[in-house]
Amino acid sequence: MTETRSSTHRPDRRRSVRTLLDQTDDALRRGTRPGAVVWPSGFRLLDSTLDGGLRSGELVLLGGSEGSGKTTLAVQMVRNAVAAGRSAVIFSFEHEAGTVVQRLLGLEAAYAAEASDQPVSQAGNVHAFRAVFEAEDPHRQGLAEALGKLPYGRAALTMMDAYAERLHIHEANNQTTIEEIASVVAMVSEEGGEPPMVLVDYLQKVPRPGVQEDETTRVTIVTESLKDLAMEMECPVVAISAADRDSLGSGRRMRTHDLRGSSALAYEADVVLILSSKDNIVSREHLVYDLGAIKIYRRWSVITVEKNRHGSGSAELELQKDFEHGRFHPTMRIVSERLIEERVFTT
Template sequence: MATAAGHGPTGTSTSLHSVSSLLTEVDHVLQRGLAPGATVHPTGFAALDATLTGGFRSGELILVGGPAGNGKTTIGFQFARNAVAAGGSALVFSYEHEAHTLLERLISMEAMEAMEAMEGFEGAGAVDSFGISNAADVHSVRRALEAGSGGAPLSALLTGLPGGAEAQAALAGYGDRLHIHEASGATTTLDEISHVVREVTAAGGRAPLVLVDYLQKVPVPGAAEDERTTVAVEGLKDLALEVGAPIVAISAADKDALASGHRMRTHDLRGTSSLAYEADVVLILSDKVDVVSREHLVYDLGNVQRFRGWTVLTVEKNRHGRGHVELEFAKDFEHGRFHTQGNEVRERLIDERLFTT
């Protein structure tokens, strides 16, 4: 229950509350049939939402880190998509990809979601053990869009792709609740991010889930890299609190953290210690085969290939629930996503930590 800074009619700061005034305010909110607590945005990943006691909360800063190629953008974009699919809104600042590139991923993701939801689909044998189907993958969608349709409308082009028509219908249902901002490392500053977030909030009547991909690309003129990261992370945290939005920021890793055999932790994120202090939630992605203890690979060589299909998501920090939780989710990068049904890791991971369900 955030209150904007300012002054009331008597000249007192509206950011200052007595317990008595808070109780009265909460009571008034409840009597209007509203919830006085934070707004919770489910991530759409059941095991993660259970760990986070519901999902991401308004005013939170969430950092997502991990080595390159482990799906940071994929899961961040999926968080945004899932928030919208659940009836909320989302705003993506993409410093790395054009909007059309993300649209290709979104079409494939929705095609797969639609085909999985079809009654009796799995019984038809079109889905393997990881749930991969013949739904249009990202490459198929890209080839179709690059080839064009000879003047036919988008609907005709997508109808020719498995799950394409269903994907278009799903995306049309999003309306104006999912926004993609093609960010620039030269001009999309904290001020610009703040302006766009407030604009989308005002237009939609509620604060969206915000994704910044990625943190170290946010320009801070005249600042060295460590200082720039500090200013950026502090600015995003302040913005999250002011507008009541959860902000998910993808973070790059220090080069030293990418060495073979090293398991990434929060302190390996590129920048300063302010990342760990400012963040409410820190999520680290790792390929399972890279972080599982050696005995699981030596004594069962089949595990090597099997584990390559899974990503371990470590909840390193969680202000509103359990931390140091290891979850695993199957990859479906062909369709630009992870499978949302996951579980806690049963195997021992390096660093001598053992987690069981």
């Protein structure tokens, strides 16, 4: 009897093709978008590869080895979305909210310097902004005055003010379950009048308290739940994924199957991006006759688009690191050098 009542009250997600066609026709006549909503990542070449950017209902997996810049890239993509007028929420299991804000200030200072046609090196970096947050102000003049002492500090604050109310940071911990994530996303969506872009940093840390299960099972359920959340809330969910250290030996590239925990990571995700430091994956032939080249390659990271359900085929894109300012340089380019190993994951 209980099962009968449960199935009776289950929401009916079935729609006929006639209904879908009529809804599309109605949306077009009202001048609204009938298909998925697209959140540009702010990186033109990546957006072109993804056929416009990150889509509502998509689960985007961002993997990479430790220190490769996964959080830096993901936060920059979120920043680009909110700077373009959207809303977003970051679930940070790795960093305090203040740390994320300091990175954003360093990033904005770099953008401000570029907008003034000045060298980025002249802008205040993340360490300088962190020092402001960690120092006492004997004059009690407030944040704007304190940041005004840093090159482009006041400009950075002004740029952040433009989207500050639309960007939310949730300091996650071992009690931040998938249910709490869904609740916060729903709240932000209701407050802002539109679904937000969601960043989970990182997926393997989402807990399931009180449940006895191995990591593979937990990661499978969390991954499936994040995909369900993306579809239900009609928003893109970007989940950073840790690598299985035991599977990464010298001279190997990280791949989707190297991500820690579950094959569900590959099958549930709509987009899989793998971030690598270029010096670790460029073919040795580029180093044999020019040992100094490795110093140049260390300044660059490579984004491998391993899975791209709604866009074009595979791609190898590179972008220059600017970790001092908490970002990558915004202009990407296609990798021209040969990289070790061929792509092994296909859609």
